[in-house]
Amino acid sequence: MERMPSGEPRWELNFDERGGMSTPDRDRFLDEVAAENPATLFFFSHGWGTAHDAAKSLYDAMFPMLRDAAVAAGLPKPGFAGIFWPSLWFPPTPAVAPAMAGVAKPQSRTAEVSGADIAASLAPGFSDPDQQKALAELGELLDAPGDPAVSTETEAERERVVGRIQELISSIAAPAGDAEPEDSGELSLLLNENPKDAFQRTAKVFGSEGAGAGAQGIGDWFGRAVNGAKDAVRVLSYNVMKTRAGDIGRTGLGPLLADLHTRAPAVRAQLLGHSFGARLVSFALAGVGAPDRSPVTSLLLIQGAFSHLSFAPAQGNPFGRPGALNGFGDRVHGPLLATFSPFDWAVGVWYPRASFLTGAGPEAEADGRWDAMGKDGYQHVDPAADIRIPLGAFDFRPGTYYRVDAGDVINNVKDSSFGGAHSDIRKPEVAALAAAAARPV
Structure with a gap:
């Protein structure tokens, strides 16, 4: 365990590709959390990118913002856990997306x-x-x-x-x-x-x-x-990455959260995930067990790189069957949020093209069945609501799926010609959203 400069506890949780937690020792982590007993514990999972230093840089930037936002929101005794997992990294690509140079068709290059x-x-x-x-x-x-x-x-x-x-x-x-x-x-x-x-x-x-x-x-x-x-x-x-993130969430993080609830029942867990890390924290809900074993009180998916139909029932679903996480939303005892941005080309342009290669025909592209969370948020779920950040005074309702338009905040396309604003998430407004969702309801 480390400590933030302001004194709050901070952990680094390292998982292997099968969901085993290599460091710290599992029991040691649970004992330390029980001893610290943070009232609010933020679990954050990075997305693609294998390097430990890159993920740590994300947490070094976001955890102080989350701490300040938590204090401003009146959340006592926050703690922070950064999740490290072996995702993959593809070399930077000088792509041309439709929003650039007025091209009619995207070019991955x-x-x-x-x-x-x-x-x-x-x-x-x-x-x-x-x-x-x-x-x-x-x-x-x-x-x-x-x-x-x-x-x-x-x-x-x-x-x-x-x-x-x-x-x-x-x-x-x-x-x-x-x-x-x-x-x-x-x-x-x-x-x-x-x-x-x-x-x-x-x-x-x-x-x-x-x-x-x-x-x-x-x-x-x-x-x-x-x-x-x-x-x-x-x-x-x-x-x-999609498959691995789901496996680590289901077999690694989910059971860990259940044991945490047994060992430290007063701790309220807030799950945050970016890109494929959003899938990891989401599939933890499938591994935590029954709702009464879950300490999770909010879920925030930041530009999620997995299906926007994952929580959907069969009714209205283009696949005619429930999504993989349908029925697991009740493991979250508060709101479920997913940000989306039109400036995120990784999930808005390239991700659906990767899936559309199934060759299912133009109707499959038209009905959005291959779209990602980061493109338009949760789809075909109920109850659902639409909000926008920056967020003013707002009271979240438990059990509600919030589609969060983040286009005014997650919009810097200059740093990646391929992904656009996909990784433009190190923002106080994102931290404030997480803290607002973490407030007891």
Whole structure:
């Protein structure tokens, strides 16, 4: 345990990719919380990005803001727990989104990133030696068009390279049996049996079909397919992170919260998650057990990178069945909030395109079934309400799903041409929203 400069307790909770908590010792953490007995304990999960230092930087920025907002909201004795988990990092990409330069179609420009850089960025997120080896080979093959060491002169050799890329992607993808329908649209690409066509279609969907000329020129099918394969690896990173975040939340954080409630029943837990971390804290609700075992009194999803239908019932759901978290909202004994922003291109532009590659047809794109929380908040839930930040005086109702328009706050698109404002969350207004939601109701 550490302490904030203002004296409040602060913990770093490190989870492995299977949901095991490596540090601190689980019992030690529970004992320390019971001894400190904070009235309000904020649990915050980062999104994509493996580096411990990057996640710590987020918490170093947000925890003081949360502390000040909690004090201003009259919340006594706050405490803070930062969740660290092995998410993945994809190299920065000089993308062009529709909101930029008036382009009609977004261009991922992933083709301009080398396969070696892609593999190196993803590798720290995997502990399995076989997956590490597969990523290294994948990086080499993604650079095949410009690598004289890789033979691609004949049609058969090109098809072999593309087929092997698909085999490697499939070997790393999350198992299909573990996927919820609303969050599994990308699996048809990752597990497809016709990579020659699928990767070219991916390049078209992501706008990278004419980028990054290889040795054979950008007009041939092989150049387009390799460009699309790089985008497919980005889709792979989404798939692995989504699945992993849910597993860690369900099997790691959820049971920990239940034990916390037993050990320190007076502690009120507030769950915050950004991007794929929003899925982690949400799926903790599925692992906490019955409602009376849950200490959770608010849930705040900040630009969530998972399905906006996750809490939806079957009625009105385009999938015709309940979302994976339908029925678990009552584990939150207060409000459930989800921010969205039109300036978040990661979840507003690229995320649905990754899922839309299922090839379900234009009606699937029109009904929004592949959209994310960070695009428009909870959908097809009841009771629901719409609010906007900056937030004035407001009393939240327990059990209500709040769609929070954050476009006036989460709107800086200058720092990432790919994600836009996706990570523009280090804001006092976001902290004030969390503190307002944490007030006893």
